[in-house]
Structure formats: C-alpha cells, structure tokens
Amino acid sequence: MSTQPTLPLASRTADLVGSVIDSSTSLLASQTHDIVRFAMGSPAPEAIPTEALAEVGRQALGVGASDAYDYAATEGDPPLREALLETLEGTSDATTPERLTITAGGMQGLDLGFKLFVDPGDLVAVESPTYTNGSATALSYQAQLLEVPVDHEGMVVEHLREEAARTGRRPKVIYTIPTFQNPSGATMSLARRRELLELAQEWGSMVIDDDPYGMLRFAGEELPTLHELAAGSPLVFSVRTFSKIIAPGLRVGWVDADPGLGQLLINAKQAMDTCTNLPMQRLVAGFLRGGYLQEHLATQRVQYRKRKEAMQEALTEHFGDIARWTDPEGGFFLWVTFEPAIDTEALFKIALAEGVAYIPGNAFSAEGRFPDALRLCFASTPPDRIREGVRRLRAAVDRQRAEG
Amino acid sequence: MSTQPTLPLASRTADLVGSVIDSSTSLLASQTHDIVRFAMGSPAPEAIPTEALAEVGRQALGVGASDAYDYAATEGDPPLREALLETLEGTSDATTPERLTITAGGMQGLDLGFKLFVDPGDLVAVESPTYTNGSATALSYQAQLLEVPVDHEGMVVEHLREEAARTGRRPKVIYTIPTFQNPSGATMSLARRRELLELAQEWGSMVIDDDPYGMLRFAGEELPTLHELAAGSPLVFSVRTFSKIIAPGLRVGWVDADPGLGQLLINAKQAMDTCTNLPMQRLVAGFLRGGYLQEHLATQRVQYRKRKEAMQEALTEHFGDIARWTDPEGGFFLWVTFEPAIDTEALFKIALAEGVAYIPGNAFSAEGRFPDALRLCFASTPPDRIREGVRRLRAAVDRQRAEG
Structure with a gap:
C-alpha cells in the first residue's frame, strides 16, 4: 500500500482487536496430526442433532418451500x-x-x-x-x-x-x-x-x-x-x-x-x-x-456431566501437585490455574506438538491477565479422549519444564 | 417506563432511523385481501430454486453432517x-x-x-x-x-x-x-x-x-x-x-x-x-x-425482461398522460415520477385498498425527497398480474384525485 492512497479508516478501527482465541484456533486449524481438542467451545460432533435437523429440514425447506428463503x-x-x-x-x-x-x-x-x-x-x-x-x-x-x-x-x-x-x-x-x-x-x-x-x-x-x-x-x-x-x-x-x-x-x-x-x-x-x-x-x-429440544438437552446434560467428571479425575491424577481448577455445575468449560506459574501461551505450541489443544488464559483478558491459566472445554470430547488429552497436557508441561 | 430508570442509550441511537420501506412493508404484511405486490425487492416465489437447493441440502446437510453445523x-x-x-x-x-x-x-x-x-x-x-x-x-x-x-x-x-x-x-x-x-x-x-x-x-x-x-x-x-x-x-x-x-x-x-x-x-x-x-x-x-447458478440466471434474466416490458407497456397504457418512468437494463425496479405531482405516500393507503402495493418515493431519501415518485418492483410478479396491478394503480390515482 506504500504508493497507494491511505485507507481513510474510522478511529474505532484502532480498537478493533483480534483475540488470542482466534489466533489459537487458527493455529489449531492448520494442524494435521492427532490432537485432543479442548480449545473450541463447540458442541461435540455427536451432540449435533443432525437426524432431527434433517427431518425438520425435509419438511420446512423442501421443494416448493420458496417462502422459507x-x-x-x-x-x-x-x-x-x-x-x-x-x-x-x-x-x-x-x-x-x-x-x-x-x-x-x-x-x-x-x-x-x-x-x-x-x-x-x-x-x-x-x-x-x-x-x-x-x-x-x-x-x-x-x-x-x-x-x-x-x-x-x-x-x-x-x-x-x-x-x-x-x-x-x-x-x-x-x-x-x-x-x-x-x-x-x-x-x-x-x-x-x-x-x-x-x-x-x-x-x-x-x-x-x-x-x-x-x-x-x-x-x-x-x-x-x-x-x-x-x-x-x-x-x-x-x-x-x-x-x-x-x-x-x-x-x-x-x-x-x-x-x-x-x-x-x-x-x-x-x-x-x-x-x-x-x-x-x-x-x-x-x-x-x-419437541426435540427437551430430549436433546436431557441427553447432553448427562454426557457433559460425565465428561466434566472424567476431566476432573484426570486432572487430579496428572496435575494434583501443580494446579487447581474450577468445578462447574454445567456448561462447557473448566479453568485451570498453575502453581507455580507456568506460561500457558508459550506452552501452547508444545502442547500442540504433544497432541492436545486449549486456550491460553491471557486470551480471556484484554489486559493479558491470567498468563498462568488455561481454559479446557470438556463438552466436545468423549471421556477416554479426555483422559488421553490431560495426560498429553502433563507431558507438555513436563517437556516445557525440562526445556526451560 | 415513567417510574423506571431511563435507558442509558448511546448517542448514536438518535440516528438509528427506521425507513418508510419498513413501515410500508409492515402495513402491507398485515393486509389479507388480494394485492399485487410491487413493493418488496424479493425474487418471485417461482424464481427461488427450491428444487436445486433441496437437492444440495440433502447432500450437504443430511444425517451425520455435523461439521456443517x-x-x-x-x-x-x-x-x-x-x-x-x-x-x-x-x-x-x-x-x-x-x-x-x-x-x-x-x-x-x-x-x-x-x-x-x-x-x-x-x-x-x-x-x-x-x-x-x-x-x-x-x-x-x-x-x-x-x-x-x-x-x-x-x-x-x-x-x-x-x-x-x-x-x-x-x-x-x-x-x-x-x-x-x-x-x-x-x-x-x-x-x-x-x-x-x-x-x-x-x-x-x-x-x-x-x-x-x-x-x-x-x-x-x-x-x-x-x-x-x-x-x-x-x-x-x-x-x-x-x-x-x-x-x-x-x-x-x-x-x-x-x-x-x-x-x-x-x-x-x-x-x-x-x-x-x-x-x-x-x-x-x-x-x-x-453448476446451477448460470442456468438459473439465464432463466431469470428472460423472465425479468418480460416482466419489465409488461410493466412498461401497462404504464404506457394507463399512465402515458401523467407520469414518466425509467428504462432499466436489468435488476428489479422501475422508478415512476408523476407530473403533475401526486403525493405517493398519501396514495399508498388508497392503492392498498385498490389491491396494489409499491414503495413511496420519499422512502428513498433521508431528506424525504421524491414525494411525487414511487418504486415498482417488476421482478416478482408475472406479466398478467403486472398488467392488473398497474391498472389498479391508475384506479387508485383516479380515486385520490376524485377524493382530493
């Protein structure tokens, strides 16, 4: 753009910040090896009610349903x-x-x-x-x-x-x-x-x-x-x-x-x-x-509870000595804080290499607080994979310490 | 809200204007009698390729396609x-x-x-x-x-x-x-x-x-x-x-x-x-x-040309003495200006009663210019109905003049 006119940007563009969430998920999207994904806040693929949606779609969006478009x-x-x-x-x-x-x-x-x-x-x-x-x-x-x-x-x-x-x-x-x-x-x-x-x-x-x-x-x-x-x-x-x-x-x-x-x-x-x-x-x-929603929610709640428990058990097993974490009564996320402090943004690349992804804590503060914390989504991963992912996370922490 | 706290609105809300387009289409939406609709800028129902969309949907959004959601x-x-x-x-x-x-x-x-x-x-x-x-x-x-x-x-x-x-x-x-x-x-x-x-x-x-x-x-x-x-x-x-x-x-x-x-x-x-x-x-x-788009566009272009011509012919027949209009080479709209001036916003309710809808000209200027013009969408109405709609529009103008 050096020889071209400058874009006449509005002053608010100085405040149009991107987030570490985005940069983390972009980096994650480019990976091709096996990764346990605790990063995104999406429901699990098997938690998307595609059968019900396809059934409803056949009725609501079929041939002739021009008013729906x-x-x-x-x-x-x-x-x-x-x-x-x-x-x-x-x-x-x-x-x-x-x-x-x-x-x-x-x-x-x-x-x-x-x-x-x-x-x-x-x-x-x-x-x-x-x-x-x-x-x-x-x-x-x-x-x-x-x-x-x-x-x-x-x-x-x-x-x-x-x-x-x-x-x-x-x-x-x-x-x-x-x-x-x-x-x-x-x-x-x-x-x-x-x-x-x-x-x-x-x-x-x-x-x-x-x-x-x-x-x-x-x-x-x-x-x-x-x-x-x-x-x-x-x-x-x-x-x-x-x-x-x-x-x-x-x-x-x-x-x-x-x-x-x-x-x-x-x-x-x-x-x-x-x-x-x-x-x-x-x-x-x-x-x-x-009437699909209530049944769907009932199923998901059971799954999410199992997954949260699996994650907490695995955390106790692998991180009992060096971290503490929250105990949510619903939703998708656990928040892990390391003691003594670990730089979770630096850890991210090592964790990716070990085959596990999360979002670094500083992604959740415009001031960059929480460099020693991270967010884990338990909702989108089955219990077995959760246990494997937490194991990999510990391996990443150990590698970071050994290398640091 | 008199006994309740005032909403702490941002100053920009003073500039969040609605449009006569919206108020006209809202009024139109509440009508139940037969109306020839020249108001909205939507493609005609028959111009929505629901068959192709349903076919693509069956493949892209079917059972198991959770990644699409x-x-x-x-x-x-x-x-x-x-x-x-x-x-x-x-x-x-x-x-x-x-x-x-x-x-x-x-x-x-x-x-x-x-x-x-x-x-x-x-x-x-x-x-x-x-x-x-x-x-x-x-x-x-x-x-x-x-x-x-x-x-x-x-x-x-x-x-x-x-x-x-x-x-x-x-x-x-x-x-x-x-x-x-x-x-x-x-x-x-x-x-x-x-x-x-x-x-x-x-x-x-x-x-x-x-x-x-x-x-x-x-x-x-x-x-x-x-x-x-x-x-x-x-x-x-x-x-x-x-x-x-x-x-x-x-x-x-x-x-x-x-x-x-x-x-x-x-x-x-x-x-x-x-x-x-x-x-x-x-x-x-x-x-x-x-490959559906090119065929779809080719079909639509032929239909839209026919509809525009039908509208221009009907306008010549019914409004040759009191209006002029544009000659678009594509798209959806004709713009009609009345001479001598007619208040097209006042005309709107009479036109609705006569069974035809359009958008008044002042809807297209923040300053409320063009009170004597109106927009007609030819794209979403078949030729026969276009002729009937233009006839009704002339009836509305005559009634407005007789009442005025």
Missing part, C-alpha cells in the same frame, strides 16, 4: 417467535412478544447491546477473565473496559462498588456471563445476582446478561436468571443463543429486552443484516415444535 | 470461498482469496464498510434516491449524509465536485449502487464510473460499491464493475450478495476489499456475528459447484 421480519420469523415463547414458558427465561428479537446468534445480541448503549469512552465493566470476543464488541464501539475479578460465586460485585468509589466513575454497562461462565465455569450466586441488579438500579447502568449455557446444568440447584430477577427492569438486556444447545453454525439466537427500546432495536438490527437467515429460523422452529 | 471461519467457509472464486473467474467481479470475506448478506457488507470507515460527523455521499436501508447503516455510525442526484447515467458525479467546491467539505465515503440502481433502475455509465474513481483517488475517499443486481442484466451492454475499474486501488470496497440471484433468506453475500484491511475486516465481522451461518454457506457452495 425470502426475507424474514427483522424481529424474527413468526413461527420461531411463537415456538420459542412457548418453549420458554415456565422457565426462568420466560418472556413476551414485545421483549423478543431473534438475532444472528448470541454475538449479534452483544453487538446490538453494545451498539445501543456504548458511546466512545464509556466505561464497560467485564468479568476478568471474560469471553474476550464479547468484550471485543464493546471495544469496537470504543468502550473503556474495567476488569472485575471472578471467584467461585461469579463476578465480585463488591469490587465494582469499590472501584467506583475509588475512581469516581461508574460503568455505563456491565457485561456478565452469570451462569457456567466462559471461561471460568463459575456461576454467579443468587446473592451476587441480587447485588448486581441493585447496583445497576442505583447507578442506572445497563446489565448485558449473556447466558448461552444456562440450559446445560448437570449438577446443583437451578438459579433464577438475571432476566427473571430483574422483573421487567429496563436495565437488563438478555442475550441468548441456540449455539450451545442445538448448533453454533445456525447463527440463531435471541435478545430479551425492555419493550421501551421498541423500534430502536429493530432499526439497529435492520442496519446490521436486514434479518436473521430464514431457513435456519424455520429449522429451529421445527426443532422446538417437534 | 459448527462455527465457520470468520472469513468464510473454504468450500464456499473456493466455489465463489471459481464462479467469479473471468467476470468483472473476479477476485483473489486475500480480498474475499463471506458476509451475512449485502447488508452486513455495508455494516462492515461503514463501521470501518465512518467516524461520527463524517460526510457520506449517497445517491438521491438511494437504498435508505443502506444509508441508514451509515447513519447508525453518525454519518452526515450528502444526497447526490441520479440521472439516466447514474450518480451525477459532477454534482459531488461542485458541492465540495461550494462547501469546502469532501465526503469521506461515497456510497453507490452503480448497476440497475435501487430504486431508480439507472446504471452508472462508464464515463461516470471512471470520473467517480478519479474523484475518490483525488480525495482519498472510500467508494462503497454495492452491486446486488449486476448479474441480472437482460438488455444492453455489460459494463465493468467499479471493482474491476479500480484495478486494485484500496479505495473501493465492493459489497455483493446472493440475495437477488439465489434467495434473500440465505443471508449470504461477500465483500471484496483491499487486502491491507486484512485482520481489521475479520475482527470487525467477528464482533458482529462470529461467522456467517454455515449450513447456508454449504448450500450456496453446493449450488455453485453443481
């Missing part, structure tokens, strides 16, 4: 909206038509939330560690991030209050993954949930409640969602997705938000992609109406 | 990227892997372009009339719009130069639909295309080249695209889509842009929706590889 209403296709409202009835995510917008997966829900609420320079509180592809969306609107620690009860809400007292700045938006958090696996306790909502109410801050894993609880007691606890407060913007409970490639999710947003939300989505792809909306609608 | 690479699924590169080879849109990003339809291409290049307050030149759902995306990043007239040779580029001389302000971005423009049907002449690119080069302005209809030429000579004429200049950002040539519901399109954008473009898309839905990418890849 037209533009959809921006707020979502009526059959999916109806099936979803019915599916959510009686759950902690129960909602009403005025609050519901179908989105292109959870990420578009986050894009909508941050676009609607973040001005350049606004303070956005995020969990630390957090899902950095989510916080990257806040950065793309030039947010300033405030990293709030996470413990076994989720986001340390008290820290938020202390920081505000110390700096005199309150966050405009608080971004949280309250249930089976990505990457820590922690679940925000009921007391913390209430504390967070009180703080949001006191400050007039928006809570972006990103809960992709909530339906995948395999242990412990169900907790009310932030959506339910907020009881209609306009300050909770809830982002949900079918990515983890049916399949990520569908790119179908939903947002549950204050009806006062009304046309603003529609206009914002219209300017992003006109509408969510209609064939996949019809597919999900048929999947829900066909 | 996973996350896709953000830049697009390799099979689609390869099939598309091959399809475009030898055409005016021929491109290379480094320039290509798969998007969620053309609208996401526009969202990417405006997000990457527009800072609040930046001047964005748009055609007048233009596709306001596109310019709304520029507004969502707080652009200031400059409306540039369109004549039978497309955007009047000279006007751009004059305005810049008059105001001392050059547009940062120039948004154009050069071929079979929406809504006017006009095609930018070769001289104008060259003039526009020279101006962009002189000013260092980005050209967002939105060309959804280019493959649907049914008369006249093919012209090189702005992409081809730019010959690798980084200042042309080309947005393309399968919406009009296969089906809009797929939400699959592509962007052809300077490789210097590189990771920025990937990061921007990642923050919007992670990736484009994978099953529909596989479907389009199979459609292209199966």
Whole structure:
C-alpha cells in the first residue's frame, strides 16, 4: 500500500482487536496430526442433532418451500417467535412478544447491546477473565473496559462498588456471563445476582446478561436468571443463543429486552443484516415444535456431566501437585490455574506438538491477565479422549519444564 | 417506563432511523385481501430454486453432517470461498482469496464498510434516491449524509465536485449502487464510473460499491464493475450478495476489499456475528459447484425482461398522460415520477385498498425527497398480474384525485 492512497479508516478501527482465541484456533486449524481438542467451545460432533435437523429440514425447506428463503421480519420469523415463547414458558427465561428479537446468534445480541448503549469512552465493566470476543464488541464501539475479578460465586460485585468509589466513575454497562461462565465455569450466586441488579438500579447502568449455557446444568440447584430477577427492569438486556444447545453454525439466537427500546432495536438490527437467515429460523422452529429440544438437552446434560467428571479425575491424577481448577455445575468449560506459574501461551505450541489443544488464559483478558491459566472445554470430547488429552497436557508441561 | 430508570442509550441511537420501506412493508404484511405486490425487492416465489437447493441440502446437510453445523471461519467457509472464486473467474467481479470475506448478506457488507470507515460527523455521499436501508447503516455510525442526484447515467458525479467546491467539505465515503440502481433502475455509465474513481483517488475517499443486481442484466451492454475499474486501488470496497440471484433468506453475500484491511475486516465481522451461518454457506457452495447458478440466471434474466416490458407497456397504457418512468437494463425496479405531482405516500393507503402495493418515493431519501415518485418492483410478479396491478394503480390515482 506504500504508493497507494491511505485507507481513510474510522478511529474505532484502532480498537478493533483480534483475540488470542482466534489466533489459537487458527493455529489449531492448520494442524494435521492427532490432537485432543479442548480449545473450541463447540458442541461435540455427536451432540449435533443432525437426524432431527434433517427431518425438520425435509419438511420446512423442501421443494416448493420458496417462502422459507425470502426475507424474514427483522424481529424474527413468526413461527420461531411463537415456538420459542412457548418453549420458554415456565422457565426462568420466560418472556413476551414485545421483549423478543431473534438475532444472528448470541454475538449479534452483544453487538446490538453494545451498539445501543456504548458511546466512545464509556466505561464497560467485564468479568476478568471474560469471553474476550464479547468484550471485543464493546471495544469496537470504543468502550473503556474495567476488569472485575471472578471467584467461585461469579463476578465480585463488591469490587465494582469499590472501584467506583475509588475512581469516581461508574460503568455505563456491565457485561456478565452469570451462569457456567466462559471461561471460568463459575456461576454467579443468587446473592451476587441480587447485588448486581441493585447496583445497576442505583447507578442506572445497563446489565448485558449473556447466558448461552444456562440450559446445560448437570449438577446443583437451578438459579433464577438475571432476566427473571430483574422483573421487567429496563436495565437488563438478555442475550441468548441456540449455539450451545442445538448448533453454533445456525447463527440463531435471541435478545430479551425492555419493550421501551421498541423500534430502536429493530432499526439497529435492520442496519446490521436486514434479518436473521430464514431457513435456519424455520429449522429451529421445527426443532422446538417437534419437541426435540427437551430430549436433546436431557441427553447432553448427562454426557457433559460425565465428561466434566472424567476431566476432573484426570486432572487430579496428572496435575494434583501443580494446579487447581474450577468445578462447574454445567456448561462447557473448566479453568485451570498453575502453581507455580507456568506460561500457558508459550506452552501452547508444545502442547500442540504433544497432541492436545486449549486456550491460553491471557486470551480471556484484554489486559493479558491470567498468563498462568488455561481454559479446557470438556463438552466436545468423549471421556477416554479426555483422559488421553490431560495426560498429553502433563507431558507438555513436563517437556516445557525440562526445556526451560 | 415513567417510574423506571431511563435507558442509558448511546448517542448514536438518535440516528438509528427506521425507513418508510419498513413501515410500508409492515402495513402491507398485515393486509389479507388480494394485492399485487410491487413493493418488496424479493425474487418471485417461482424464481427461488427450491428444487436445486433441496437437492444440495440433502447432500450437504443430511444425517451425520455435523461439521456443517459448527462455527465457520470468520472469513468464510473454504468450500464456499473456493466455489465463489471459481464462479467469479473471468467476470468483472473476479477476485483473489486475500480480498474475499463471506458476509451475512449485502447488508452486513455495508455494516462492515461503514463501521470501518465512518467516524461520527463524517460526510457520506449517497445517491438521491438511494437504498435508505443502506444509508441508514451509515447513519447508525453518525454519518452526515450528502444526497447526490441520479440521472439516466447514474450518480451525477459532477454534482459531488461542485458541492465540495461550494462547501469546502469532501465526503469521506461515497456510497453507490452503480448497476440497475435501487430504486431508480439507472446504471452508472462508464464515463461516470471512471470520473467517480478519479474523484475518490483525488480525495482519498472510500467508494462503497454495492452491486446486488449486476448479474441480472437482460438488455444492453455489460459494463465493468467499479471493482474491476479500480484495478486494485484500496479505495473501493465492493459489497455483493446472493440475495437477488439465489434467495434473500440465505443471508449470504461477500465483500471484496483491499487486502491491507486484512485482520481489521475479520475482527470487525467477528464482533458482529462470529461467522456467517454455515449450513447456508454449504448450500450456496453446493449450488455453485453443481453448476446451477448460470442456468438459473439465464432463466431469470428472460423472465425479468418480460416482466419489465409488461410493466412498461401497462404504464404506457394507463399512465402515458401523467407520469414518466425509467428504462432499466436489468435488476428489479422501475422508478415512476408523476407530473403533475401526486403525493405517493398519501396514495399508498388508497392503492392498498385498490389491491396494489409499491414503495413511496420519499422512502428513498433521508431528506424525504421524491414525494411525487414511487418504486415498482417488476421482478416478482408475472406479466398478467403486472398488467392488473398497474391498472389498479391508475384506479387508485383516479380515486385520490376524485377524493382530493
């Protein structure tokens, strides 16, 4: 580009960060040898209900079904909206038509939330560690991030209050993954949930409640969602997705938000992609109406519990002396912290060579915290392979120590 | 919301405008009587290749095809990227892997372009009339719009130069639909295309080249695209889509842009929706590889020419005394201007009652210009129904005059 005109980039492009998640998964994608993959947050291939989806597809997307390929209403296709409202009835995510917008997966829900609420320079509180592809969306609107620690009860809400007292700045938006958090696996306790909502109410801050894993609880007691606890407060913007409970490639999710947003939300989505792809909306609608979801979730929960237990047993066997890890009650992820500290980004290439992949801890903090931690996805690997993968991970650590 | 906290909206929400296109189509959607629909820019139901799509779907999305439901690479699924590169080879849109990003339809291409290049307050030149759902995306990043007239040779580029001389302000971005423009049907002449690119080069302005209809030429000579004429200049950002040539519901399109954008473009898309839905990418890849596109386009071009001619004949019969209209060489739309002026927004409800729908002219200008014009889509209605629709439109005009 040296002899050519400079691109007249917008100033926000300076904040359009990539993530270590992406660079790790790109590196992983180029490998051809046998690798146990604890890196991606995808359901296992055998957990994708292709039989049910193919069956629904034959009915909904067959010869002559031209209406399934037209533009959809921006707020979502009526059959999916109806099936979803019915599916959510009686759950902690129960909602009403005025609050519901179908989105292109959870990420578009986050894009909508941050676009609607973040001005350049606004303070956005995020969990630390957090899902950095989510916080990257806040950065793309030039947010300033405030990293709030996470413990076994989720986001340390008290820290938020202390920081505000110390700096005199309150966050405009608080971004949280309250249930089976990505990457820590922690679940925000009921007391913390209430504390967070009180703080949001006191400050007039928006809570972006990103809960992709909530339906995948395999242990412990169900907790009310932030959506339910907020009881209609306009300050909770809830982002949900079918990515983890049916399949990520569908790119179908939903947002549950204050009806006062009304046309603003529609206009914002219209300017992003006109509408969510209609064939996949019809597919999900048929999947829900066909009663496949509950059975599918029941099966997955059993599998995921077994896999988490297999991973914890293997970790105890191979890492009992040098690491500690979290004990999630659902979702996809375990978070491992090494003591004494190990550089998990440097370890990554050795681990790949040993045949195991994960995401380094610093991928989950815009400030690069957690260099001595890593995220393991237990959900997409069968127990035997999990045991083999953890064994390989220990071999990588030993090799790094021997070489270091 | 009166007793509840106020939503802490971002300032850009003041610019998140809806469009008369949306309100017109919403009103249309609620009608149950027989209506000839010239409003929407969708292909006709019979123009959706459901047989080929179902056939490809059986192969690509069947039982066991779990990989088709996973996350896709953000830049697009390799099979689609390869099939598309091959399809475009030898055409005016021929491109290379480094320039290509798969998007969620053309609208996401526009969202990417405006997000990457527009800072609040930046001047964005748009055609007048233009596709306001596109310019709304520029507004969502707080652009200031400059409306540039369109004549039978497309955007009047000279006007751009004059305005810049008059105001001392050059547009940062120039948004154009050069071929079979929406809504006017006009095609930018070769001289104008060259003039526009020279101006962009002189000013260092980005050209967002939105060309959804280019493959649907049914008369006249093919012209090189702005992409081809730019010959690798980084200042042309080309947005393309399968919406009009296969089906809009797929939400699959592509962007052809300077490789210097590189990771920025990937990061921007990642923050919007992670990736484009994978099953529909596989479907389009199979459609292209199966050789269905060329035959499909050939059939559609013949149909669209017949429909355009039927509409022009009917207009001559019913409106020869009071209107003039454009003569598009491809695409979907005719633009009708009434003389003496008729208020086409007021006419809309009467027309609905008479059983015909269109989009009022003021929908295509953020400033509400063209109150005496309207857009007719000829592409989605068979000739006999077109004749009936135009007859009903004249009946509506006569009724409005009698009542007025």
